[in-house]
Amino acid sequence: MKNSLIVALDFANKQEVHQFLEPFGNEQLFVKVGMELFYQEGPSIVYELKEKNHQVFLDLKLHDIPNTVGSAMRGLAKLGVDLVNVHAAGGKDMMMAALEGLEVGTPAGFVRPKCIAVTQLTSTSEEQMNREQLINVSLEQSVLHYASLANSAGLDGVVCSSHEASIIREQVGADFLTVTPGIRLASDEVQDQKRVATPEFARGAGVSAIVVGRSITRAEDSVQSYHQYKQAWEGVLK
Numbered sequence: 001m002k003n004s005l006i007v008a009l010d011f012a013n014k015q016e017v018h019q020f021l022e023p024f025g026n027e028q029l030f031v032k033v034g035m036e037l038f039y040q041e042g043p044s045i046v047y048e049l050k051e052k053n054h055q056v057f058l059d060l061k062l063h064d065i066p067n068t069v070g071s072a073m074r075g076l077a078k079l080g081v082d083l084v085n086v087h088a089a090g091g092k093d094m095m096m097a098a099l100e101g102l103e104v105g106t107p108a109g110f111v112r113p114k115c116i117a118v119t120q121l122t123s124t125s126e127e128q129m130n131r132e133q134l135i136n137v138s139l140e141q142s143v144l145h146y147a148s149l150a151n152s153a154g155l156d157g158v159v160c161s162s163h164e165a166s167i168i169r170e171q172v173g174a175d176f177l178t179v180t181p182g183i184r185l186a187s188d189e190v191q192d193q194k195r196v197a198t199p200e201f202a203r204g205a206g207v208s209a210i211v212v213g214r215s216i217t218r219a220e221d222s223v224q225s226y227h228q229y230k231q232a233w234e235g236v237l238k
């Protein structure tokens with residue numbers, strides 16, 4: 001999980017996924033299945049990806065009452081995914097229920113999927129958070145608060161932007177995962193993201209895993225773009 005580059009498979013159906021993955025040949029990727037794809041294809045797309053030995057982050061961002069989230073997680077644990085998530089705004093009881101559901105649902109002999117909580121979406125700015133959510137602290141404080149709450153619920157980490165990763169590592173712990181979308185090369189379009197960073201910045205901040213979507217999946221040459229991101233992400237290690 002640590003040092004991974006996760007590719008967001010934000011596609012409308014399986015056929016588009018196959019078309020995207022075909023040029024990668026036998027290369028094993030860490031991929032993210034989000035709402036767009038899962039709501040169309042359901043568990044079968046996860047089984048297919050796992051069959052091809054890809055690691056899978058099932059990004060459904062669960063946010064409901066504890067009983068509902070716990071029961072849903074019990075089912076998701078059976079899919080054999082590596083990583084799932086919830087919204088930290090659902091509260092500590094909900095996050096604890098999510099974890100318990102995963103523990104109960106994971107088949108004997110299998111590893112429980114890691115569970116992380118979304119803090120503030122990377123498409124949210126501080127001004128927007130203050131105005132729309134009526135959270136009148138800095139964005140960093142809000143993210144750190146949610147990270148501490150997720151940690152106290154026993155979760156494995158959070159989704160945040162690369163800009164909050166180092167303070168989370170310092171204050172919550174170095175083993176607590178920070179998974180960061182909003183990753184762009186300096187030359188890329190930012191699109192709807194607000195808190196963006198380059199792969200090099202993410203690595204310098206001690207991020208555990210970066211998530212890259214459209215810059216790779218919509219590139220003219222996706223394999224080349226993937227390797228460009230991977231090199232930028234891993235290059236700083238050398």
Ligand SMILES: O=c1ccn([C@@H]2O[C@H](COP(=O)(O)O)[C@@H](O)[C@H]2O)c(=O)[nH]1
Nearest residue numbers: 008034120121122181182211212213214
């Ligand atoms: O705070 C969040 C949480 C999840 N995401 C997801 O990550 C990818 C990012 O895709 P890009 O095309 O690289 O912007 C996408 O699937 C989001 O649903 C996020 O961006 N921010």
